[in-house]
Amino acid sequence: MVQMTINGKVVKAPDGEMLLTVIRRQGIDVPALCDHAAVEPCGSCRMCLVEITREDWNGWKKYVTSCLYPSENGLIVSTHTPELQEIRRNIMDLYLARCPGSELVQKMAEEYGLTRTSYKTIPEGDNCIMCYACTRICEVLGRNAISAVHRGHAKVISGPFDDPPPDCIGCLSCANICPTDVIEWHDQDGTRAIWGRTFDLISCRQCGKGIITRDFAEYLKEKRQIPADYFEICDDCKRVELARKMGGLVDLAKEVAS
Amino acid sequence: MAHDLAKIQEIINRSPQSPGSLIAVLQDIQREFHYLPCEALEATASSLNVPLSKVFSVSTFYNAFSLNPRGERIIRICQGTACHIKGADLIQEQLVAGLGLKPGETSPDMKYTLEVVNCLGVCAMAPVVVVNDKIHGGVRCDKALKLVKKD
Ligand code: SF4
Ligand code: FES
Ligand code: FES
Numbered sequence: 444m445v446q447m448t449i450n451g452k453v454v455k456a457p458d459g460e461m462l463l464t465v466i467r468r469q470g471i472d473v474p475a476l477c478d479h480a481a482v483e484p485c486g487s488c489r490m491c492l493v494e495i496t497r498e499d500w501n502g503w504k505k506y507v508t509s510c511l512y513p514s515e516n517g518l519i520v521s522t523h524t525p526e527l528q529e530i531r532r533n534i535m536d537l538y539l540a541r542c543p544g545s546e547l548v549q550k551m552a553e554e555y556g557l558t559r560t561s562y563k564t565i566p567e568g569d570n571c572i573m574c575y576a577c578t579r580i581c582e583v584l585g586r587n588a589i590s591a592v593h594r595g596h597a598k599v600i601s602g603p604f605d606d607p608p609p610d611c612i613g614c615l616s617c618a619n620i621c622p623t624d625v626i627e628w629h630d631q632d633g634t635r636a637i638w639g640r641t642f643d644l645i646s647c648r649q650c651g652k653g654i655i656t657r658d659f660a661e662y663l664k665e666k667r668q669i670p671a672d673y674f675e676i677c678d679d680c681k682r683v684e685l686a687r688k689m690g691g692l693v694d695l696a697k698e699v700a701s
Numbered sequence: 702m703a704h705d706l707a708k709i710q711e712i713i714n715r716s717p718q719s720p721g722s723l724i725a726v727l728q729d730i731q732r733e734f735h736y737l738p739c740e741a742l743e744a745t746a747s748s749l750n751v752p753l754s755k756v757f758s759v760s761t762f763y764n765a766f767s768l769n770p771r772g773e774r775i776i777r778i779c780q781g782t783a784c785h786i787k788g789a790d791l792i793q794e795q796l797v798a799g800l801g802l803k804p805g806e807t808s809p810d811m812k813y814t815l816e817v818v819n820c821l822g823v824c825a826m827a828p829v830v831v832v833n834d835k836i837h838g839g840v841r842c843d844k845a846l847k848l849v850k851k852d
Binding site: 590609610 | 739
């Protein structure tokens with residue numbers, strides 16, 4: 444355990460735990476756009492910036508991304524100084540220019556009093572904030588189907604050679620984790636389309652609803668030792684079935700009791 | 702364009718077969734072919750055990766790598782501040798007209814590739830034109846075309 448000061452309060456935390464986690468545990472709300480519990484932090488959005496200093500730094504201080512900065516003894520952390528708020532406001536101003544159509548960005552920008560960007564908006568821009576949550580989750584899943592390609596303004600999330608990614612299994616993890624909902628997909632007639640590819644869906648034996656792509660099911664069966672028949676019935680139907688069984692139990696119990 | 706896979710593999714094998722060699726291997730391939738052929742990226746990915754998506758990401762990130770075939774002679778016109786002031790625009794005009802290429806383009810006979818860069822760190826020599834790895838300083842716009850063609 445190490446001891447630090449956060450906004451004037453003495454706080455204990457496990458050595459090396461990232462500052463953002465510690466700060467949040469204190470009930471302090473530091474904004475973060477690229478942080479997600481399912482993936483390693485990557486420090487891309489810069490919103491979680493905090494100010495740190497130490498007794499022996501003689502008044503010297505610096506800004507660090509709290510999602511990537513490990514706790515250490517003697518740190519003095521400030522999370523909401525006027526300078527930090529100004530930096531965050533500027534970042535949101537830039538995000539507004541890049542992703543004017545994103546509701547999340549609009550909402551966060553509004554918290555800094557911004558309703559429109561003071562920069563030029565990117566005309567052909569999409570709502571991607573380049574947080575890499577999608578590529579990181581794809582890596583966690585062991586697929587690495589997509590990555591950030593090209594550089595600067597031209598950077599986009601895409602498959603190798605800008606083609607539909609051959610390693611994609613249509614699991615939707617990227618689309619689900621994306622904070623600004625920019626990854627397009629749709630299910631139709633027993634198939635799922637995403638990243639320019641089309642996958643077969645396994646349909647629920649009972650209600651016929653698409654459950655999961657065949658490729659994803661195969662992958663899970665192999666990697667996670669999931670029973671072969673696990674994906675034959677959808678979660679909703681499983682719940683109904685369970686409820687029916689439970690209901691039967693209740694009736695049985697009543698019978699026994701009477 | 703089909704490439705000698707054996708040659709590609711030979712280049713890859715020069716480095717330790719681990720993900721840490723990625724950039725070194727790509728540099729060696731770039732040096733050999735003047736660009737990174739698709740087959741080479743695929744072979745690199747499987748040999749070094751790096752996902753192809755990551756190899757592509759790295760290849761498109763660095764300016765030193767090109768995914769398009771480049772000419773035998775790569776001409777870089779510096780358009781950094783110092784060179785700009787010393788007339789890099791005029792040099793560019795001459796070369797664009799003389800070679801019939803816009804910046805970023807390669808001649809159909811694969812002889813020349815014209816590129817524009819921002820400051821090569823030798824501002825004292827401005828204006829600067831680099832032909833392959835040779836730096837030419839104090840380039841005169843009336844001599845520029847001759848310079849890139851001869852040397
Ligand atoms: S597509 Fe979504 S998850 Fe992926 S980098 Fe862009 S904003 Fe982040
Ligand atoms: S949450 Fe730390 S940089 Fe995005
Ligand atoms: S500006 Fe051309 S070398 Fe610096």
